[in-house]
Amino acid sequence: MFSWLEKNPFFFAVFVFIFIAYAGIVEILPDFADRARPVEHKKPYTVLQLAGRNVYIADSCNACHSQLIRPFKSETDRYGMYSVSGEFAYDRPFLWGSKRTGPDLARIGNYRSVDWHENHMKDPVSVVPGSIMPAYKHMFNKNADIETAYAEALTVKKVFNVPYDIEGMPKLGSWEEAQAQVKAEAEAIISQMKDQDVKDAFARGEIRQIVALIAYLNSLK
Amino acid sequence: MQPSNALNYDYTVAKYFMFTTIIFGIVGMGIGTLIAFQLAYPDLNYLAGEYGTFSRLRPLHTNGVIYGFMLSGIFATWYYIGQRVLKVSMSESKFLMFIGKLHFWLYVLVIALAVITLFAGVSTSKEYAELEWPIDIIVVVVWVLWGVSIFGLIGIRREKTLYISLWYYIATFLGVAMLYLFNNMEVPTRLVTGMGSWIHSVSMYAGTNDALVQWWFGHNAVAFVFTVAIIAQIYYFLPKESGQPIFSYKLSLFSFWGLMFVYLWAGGHHLIYSTVPDWMQTMGSIFSIVLILPSWGSAINILLTMKGEWGQLRENPLIKFMVLASTFYMFSTLEGPILSIKSVNALAHFTDWIPGHVHDGTLGWVGFMTMAALYHMTPRIFKRELYSKSLMEAQFWIQTTGIVLYFASMWIAGITQGMMWRATDEYGNLAYSFIDTVTVLIPYYWIRAIGGLLYLIGFFMFAYNIMKSISSSKPIDREPVSASPMAA
Numbered sequence: 282m283f284s285w286l287e288k289n290p291f292f293f294a295v296f297v298f299i300f301i302a303y304a305g306i307v308e309i310l311p312d313f314a315d316r317a318r319p320v321e322h323k324k325p326y327t328v329l330q331l332a333g334r335n336v337y338i339a340d341s342c343n344a345c346h347s348q349l350i351r352p353f354k355s356e357t358d359r360y361g362m363y364s365v366s367g368e369f370a371y372d373r374p375f376l377w378g379s380k381r382t383g384p385d386l387a388r389i390g391n392y393r394s395v396d397w398h399e400n401h402m403k404d405p406v407s408v409v410p411g412s413i414m415p416a417y418k419h420m421f422n423k424n425a426d427i428e429t430a431y432a433e434a435l436t437v438k439k440v441f442n443v444p445y446d447i448e449g450m451p452k453l454g455s456w457e458e459a460q461a462q463v464k465a466e467a468e469a470i471i472s473q474m475k476d477q478d479v480k481d482a483f484a485r486g487e488i489r490q491i492v493a494l495i496a497y498l499n500s501l502k
Numbered sequence: 503m504q505p506s507n508a509l510n511y512d513y514t515v516a517k518y519f520m521f522t523t524i525i526f527g528i529v530g531m532g533i534g535t536l537i538a539f540q541l542a543y544p545d546l547n548y549l550a551g552e553y554g555t556f557s558r559l560r561p562l563h564t565n566g567v568i569y570g571f572m573l574s575g576i577f578a579t580w581y582y583i584g585q586r587v588l589k590v591s592m593s594e595s596k597f598l599m600f601i602g603k604l605h606f607w608l609y610v611l612v613i614a615l616a617v618i619t620l621f622a623g624v625s626t627s628k629e630y631a632e633l634e635w636p637i638d639i640i641v642v643v644v645w646v647l648w649g650v651s652i653f654g655l656i657g658i659r660r661e662k663t664l665y666i667s668l669w670y671y672i673a674t675f676l677g678v679a680m681l682y683l684f685n686n687m688e689v690p691t692r693l694v695t696g697m698g699s700w701i702h703s704v705s706m707y708a709g710t711n712d713a714l715v716q717w718w719f720g721h722n723a724v725a726f727v728f729t730v731a732i733i734a735q736i737y738y739f740l741p742k743e744s745g746q747p748i749f750s751y752k753l754s755l756f757s758f759w760g761l762m763f764v765y766l767w768a769g770g771h772h773l774i775y776s777t778v779p780d781w782m783q784t785m786g787s788i789f790s791i792v793l794i795l796p797s798w799g800s801a802i803n804i805l806l807t808m809k810g811e812w813g814q815l816r817e818n819p820l821i822k823f824m825v826l827a828s829t830f831y832m833f834s835t836l837e838g839p840i841l842s843i844k845s846v847n848a849l850a851h852f853t854d855w856i857p858g859h860v861h862d863g864t865l866g867w868v869g870f871m872t873m874a875a876l877y878h879m880t881p882r883i884f885k886r887e888l889y890s891k892s893l894m895e896a897q898f899w900i901q902t903t904g905i906v907l908y909f910a911s912m913w914i915a916g917i918t919q920g921m922m923w924r925a926t927d928e929y930g931n932l933a934y935s936f937i938d939t940v941t942v943l944i945p946y947y948w949i950r951a952i953g954g955l956l957y958l959i960g961f962f963m964f965a966y967n968i969m970k971s972i973s974s975s976k977p978i979d980r981e982p983v984s985a986s987p988m989a990a
Contacts, residue, residue, distance in 0.1 A: 308770065
């Protein structure tokens with residue numbers, strides 16, 4: 282049988298493919314519908330938070346920080362309640378990470394302030410002596426891409442029925458409405474920040490990356 | 503045509519890929535060494551503004567080494583081995599020659615685009631699948647071209663039976679094709695809404711499902727790039743270089759089909775104690791342990807090929823590279839299952855043990871095998887002796903030392919970190935703050951970085967040796983039967 286396969290490349294390839302593929306079908310498919318269900322009170326990200334999430338991804342924060350609290354006492358003591366599947370239902374992509382060079386961030390919104398984040402991104406050692414994290418000063422000079430974040434929210438609403446614009450959920454609305462809302466959200470954060478450049482930029486109608494990133498980090502609870 | 507009238511094999515494409523293997527190897531490993539030093543000495547993060555931080559460079563390192571260095575090596579060896587085991591020359595088919603060249607140039611385009619976009623922070627965040635959708639599409643085209651080249655060459659073959667190496671190349675092609683397609687399913691946001699960035703997309707899967715698909719891909723990309731394709735190489739090059747036949751055909755069969763059948767289950771071991779269902783975590787764990795059988799099957803088969811000929815180890819550094827590679831393969835495929843045991847995983851997950859494990863596999867197994875393959879091919883492609891045997895010997899020992907420093911320091915760092923995270927004082931409170939577990943690792947980060955630097959130095963010696971072999975070594979008029987000729 283095997284020696285026959287070795288003389289018939291087509292069937293050989295078919296057999297190899299079946300041998301490789303079956304595991305994915307058995308392992309992945311059965312769970313799909315179930316695991317996509319959000320926990321109660323879980324809300325999709327607002328546009329500003331999504332823009333911040335994209336900053337988080339662009340700078341590969343997930344290379345050093347996980348967002349998955351495992352069900353051990355040491356982890357729940359340190360980071361908070363362990364993670365459950367439904368919390369991630371609006372996470373596209375998931376950001377669990379695979380290595381903790383820094384601490385887990387899954388519930389960082391519960392215990393860090395805007396002010397702390399601002400200092401941390403500017404100069405990590407100033408708030409955590411001994412930190413080996415690089416400073417991310419460019420986030421204070423570059424604008425967040427709000428338009429792409431809006432496009433992303435609209436995409437998941439259209440394609441995956443993510444519940445924007447329904448009662449109790451974040452409002453997306455038109456591009457103009459979304460911009461106004463982003464501005465209001467950003468203002469609330471900027472009022473707690475010290476950086477004058479970020480404030481001046483906001484006065485000119487620009488929203489810096491750091492503002493969006495803090496909005497996102499604050500939403501992690 | 504008699505197979506003995508030496509077919510005129512055409513190595514044009516193999517040569518191209520040999521050069522990119524070396525160039526991307528230097529780039530990928532160079533960045534790797536830099537980011538290793540950044541962890542020990544954070545000021546190195548500011549060499550190039552936002553483009554020089556650890557977080558930006560890390561995906562560049564992984565992509566550079568996996569898709570730049572290793573994949574180039576796989577393609578280079580395919581365009582060499584493929585013709586020889588099928589007894590057909592690329593020059594016999596204008597079409598396949600064209601496909602081969604197109605394959606190469608599009609591949610270079612993909613790598614160039616990958617470097618630019620990753621530097622710019624364009625990323626989907628999925629590990630080893632960071633490239634955004636337009637590049638993904640070109641990747642698929644590159645892969646299809648490689649498939650055309652494989653099956654095209656098989657289609658016009660003179661040798662009826664497919665040699666073992668070909669099984670593995672076919673499996674690499676099919677496995678990666680499936681994994682890559684499914685994991686990179688994403689919806690381009692601009693195409694749906696007409697707004698925002700052209701290159702941005704969202705994943706087709708959310709949360710836990712996304713993680714499941716990602717690690718089904720992430721682990722199995724390791725399988726089909728780091729393992730399967732490298733086995734293809736050693737099954738060809740070790741017998742050729744040593745003049746010994748493969749130890750056992752039955753063992754080859756068992757380990758090939760066993761590997762195919764079991765490997766894809768093991769991805770679940772990345773998700774132990776996560777939010778995927780328990781049965782899946784358990785299956786991931788069990789199958790990872792079962793995986794020892796086919797992995798060691800191949801490794802033992804390869805090592806026993808040297809039975810009675812171990813003396814060659816002393817005379818021929820190429821044999822040394824390959825035997826050490828197989829040993830590291832055994833080592834790594836034992837360590838992996840150990841890390842998949844739930845209680846060990848509870849300690850080791852998220853720690854430096856994981857990069858340690860990855861690197862004893864990649865530096866020891868993949869790196870050594872790829873370099874050995876290029877060393878073996880050089881005299882046969884360029885018809886010249888290898889430039890320096892003593893340089894090879896020196897390289898071997900420098901790199902081996904580098905690997906040992908790397909994994910030993912990362913084991914200690916990982917276990918230290920894991921133990922400190924869970925340590926409690928007499929009242930049951932956490933004994934250490936997180937930063938305590940970071941600063942304590944700095945000495946190990948230095949050792950790791952030095953280990954990496956040694957490996958990189960060895961790689962430069964390799965590159966120099968190959969370059970000199972091509973440019974100024976002694977010509978040979980006849981192809982060597984087994985052991986590669988090398989200057990003393």
